[in-house]
Amino acid sequence: MSGEEEENAAELKIGDEFLKAKCLMNCEVSLILEHKYEQLQQSSDDAVNQVSQVFEKSLQYVKRFSRYKNPDAVRQVREILARYQLAEFELCVLGNLCPETVEEAIAMVPSIKTRGRAQDDEAIEKMLNDLSLIKKFE
Amino acid sequence: MFFHIVLERNMQLHPRYFGRNLRENLVSKLMKDVEGTCSGRHGFVVAVTGIENIGKGIIRDGTGFVTFPVKYQCVVFRPFKGEILEAVVTMVNKMGFFAEAGPVQIFVSNHLIPDDMEFQSGDMPNYTTSDGSVKIQKDSEVRLKIIGTRVDATEIFCIGTIKDDFFGCDQRPYNGLNAPLCTLISSSLHVIESYI
Numbered sequence: 434m435s436g437e438e439e440e441n442a443a444e445l446k447i448g449d450e451f452l453k454a455k456c457l458m459n460c461e462v463s464l465i466l467e468h469k470y471e472q473l474q475q476s477s478d479d480a481v482n483q484v485s486q487v488f489e490k491s492l493q494y495v496k497r498f499s500r501y502k503n504p505d506a507v508r509q510v511r512e513i514l515a516r517y518q519l520a521e522f523e524l525c526v527l528g529n530l531c532p533e534t535v536e537e538a539i540a541m542v543p544s545i546k547t548r549g550r551a552q553d554d555e556a557i558e559k560m561l562n563d564l565s566l567i568k569k570f571e
Numbered sequence: 572m573f574f575h576i577v578l579e580r581n582m583q584l585h586p587r588y589f590g591r592n593l594r595e596n597l598v599s600k601l602m603k604d605v606e607g608t609c610s611g612r613h614g615f616v617v618a619v620t621g622i623e624n625i626g627k628g629i630i631r632d633g634t635g636f637v638t639f640p641v642k643y644q645c646v647v648f649r650p651f652k653g654e655i656l657e658a659v660v661t662m663v664n665k666m667g668f669f670a671e672a673g674p675v676q677i678f679v680s681n682h683l684i685p686d687d688m689e690f691q692s693g694d695m696p697n698y699t700t701s702d703g704s705v706k707i708q709k710d711s712e713v714r715l716k717i718i719g720t721r722v723d724a725t726e727i728f729c730i731g732t733i734k735d736d737f738f739g740c741d742q743r744p745y746n747g748l749n750a751p752l753c754t755l756i757s758s759s760l761h762v763i764e765s766y767i
Contacts, residue, residue, distance in 0.1 A: 485607025
């Protein structure tokens with residue numbers, strides 16, 4: 434398969450396998466990895482020193498770029514975004530980058546407009562508003 | 572982007588691990604083997620989060636090793652062409668800058684940095700706009716778009732751009748609505764500066 438040539442996240446061409454897979458927002462990954470790290474700490478001192486560089490770098494990264502810290506807020510974000518018939522990938526890009534204007538949102542997720550869904554500017558604006566509310570009340 | 576996916580692997584286990592703890596041994600060997608690896612197809616395997624199922628083992632002729640097909644859930648990080656994400660700058664030079672998003676390295680060439688940003692050398696090399704309002708240096712947070720990926724057997728390397736609206740350090744383009752993020756980033760820059 435010449436998937437490499439076709440790949441373009443802006444048009445949501447990310448391969449069937451990943452399109453169907455569950456995407457994770459940075460804040461969700463942060464919860465998962467921190468939980469795993471705590472488990473390792475409890476099991477033995479040695480286990481913590483043995484974590485891979487990939488794990489360590491990912492943990493640092495998601496901690497730095499998590500928009501939402503508490504688990505309830507994270508769940509709400511997913512619930513709200515799920516109302517708008519977004520693909521998993523689009524949902525997570527929005528959750529990660531938290532665009533503040535409709536134009537910004539479309540620039541971040543161009544596929545939101547092209548897939549022929551009834552995603553007008555008003556709907557997007559409402560979605561962004563809902564998201565910023567969660568942030569405010571967190 | 573991070574994904575939660577199910578992968579399969581044939582695990583070979585030495586007979587010395589057989590017994591009551593076979594399953595635990597298999598799982599800990601799986602974690603040791605796959606966590607931290609990278610493949611072009613699935614990206615970086617960050618962490619194994621669960622086991623879906625372990626198939627029947629098959630004894631290999633002549634060795635006594637047993638091969639188990641193991642299905643496991645894991646968190647992977649896979650960058651895509653066209654994807655937009657945030658990254659931390661790790662090195663700046665006159666050719667451009669390197670940034671890291673989790674395990675992946677991204678290079679942004681100076682051709683893909685907005686024209687109004689100039690390279691400034693010194694002990695803290697950086698790219699700065701002519702009015703000095705935005706500065707990209709080591710440890711800055713930037714938003715970029717991946718425009719190319721190179722896949723090795725064990726690594727993925729990306730080329731990125733910040734030459735577009737809403738990219739780079741400054742989120743300023745329209746009517747100041749994005750000001751909060753901009754000030755957030757510049758205040759973190761001040762913190763960095765005070766360390767120097």
